[in-house]
Amino acid sequence: MKKSVLIGPAIVILIWFLISNLNIVDKFFLPDPISTFKELFSLIFNGTILPDMVLTLERTISAFIIALIIGLPLGLILGSSRKLYESFEFVIDFFRSIPATAMFPLFLLIFGIEDKSKIGVAAFASVLIILFNTAYGVIHAKKSRALAAKLMGASKIQIFRFIYFWESLPQTFIGLRSALSMSLIIIVVTEMFIGTYAGLGRKIIDFQITYNITSLYAVILLTGILGYLINFIFIYTEKKLIHWSGK
């Protein structure tokens, strides 16, 4: 990792430290970074936050996998025909324009107050992201390689399997990465609502209600770190799998 990567976070923490210690914002509402990080380490190492973290991750990954199973093949099918995509373009854009959390009450009614509704609403938002990006990747794939394969005598199915699928992968992965981040965001938000006994979102609300502000910041920080790590692992995997991207 380049040393320069640490400069940005160091500056942000320094500004945070100054604002808090110079009392620019009331210390009760903005505890200093040292006590926040201390609280974060104590929450992690005494194990109190780990079950919440695991549960949030489980829900996020479940939502993502469901979205992947539905969104990827649908995106490939819709992308394979411009006419087909155009027929569904309005529907996709319409649902993409609805904030996913606005659908949560509906999902609560359909799936009940337990995990299914949270996972369902996160999967719903992620499906649309994966579907849109995959279809876009196929539609805008370079035609020259497909043309070359056609001249080699490839059938339509072979062109799709050997060319378009691979051509669309860089764009598909952009969709998958955004979908995973979206799943985490929605899971954490929905955990703040009714029917949840554990999860990072639940903990944030609990600490807010009890005015345990340092712990509140610590969990927010932890959620951010988790999101960043998921993204980091995904980018690393993407670089290994789609080694040709941008070359």
Next chain:
Amino acid sequence: MKSIITIKNLKKNFNQKEVLQDISFKINEGDIVALIGPNGCGKTTILNILSKLIESDGGEFKINDFKQHDFSYIFQSYRDSLLPWKNIHENIAFPLKLQKKSNEEIERTISEIKQIFNLKIDLKRYPYELSGGQQQTVSFIRALINKPKILFIDEPFSALDYENNLLIRKCLQEYHLRYKPTVLIITHNIEEATHLANKIVIFSRPPTKIIKIIPNKEPYPRPNSFLKSEGFNKIKDEVLDAFQIGVNL
């Protein structure tokens, strides 16, 4: 010699501008035909019409016993036709994979062609790890792997330095002597055309007409020493004269 491609009064317009105007010529089985003409005269368009990538606006053409698997086309944009997610070995084997040939047959054919081209590239590398010239050589080999009866080549040597250019010309002749494909080459290089082709078709500026078809009866293989011979220079001068007529028309 039996004719394999017959083109009769071929016409093509782009944006209501006439590009090809009644193009007619015949190509015999086993011919190497070079197409020469100024930029934009429709050389690539002729190959694209013959390979059914685009339709003509008039005239007709016939390719005897045409089978897609017996046909190869090396595009000018060689970078965009290699598959970057496959390594060089997989890229070369790709046309045979499409034909569902056995791994044994694929390996046998690759080593046959590799031998002709004296290929020294690590086959486990990916196209983006190769130089432009190496990529062009790989796309050349990939096009020959299915031993096509008809081969179209658009600007085959554009990314090669002169040394490798001469080497590929030599390999192409060896391949031609062994497998006897009918070859259509588009080139801007009169030396390349005179070296390789047994028939050189010279086109004018659009609306494009054929200025002259020049035969070159020198037998194959034509070594590099042929480039210094009187016969070579005579044909080259004839091509140049016809080319200048085409440009100034």
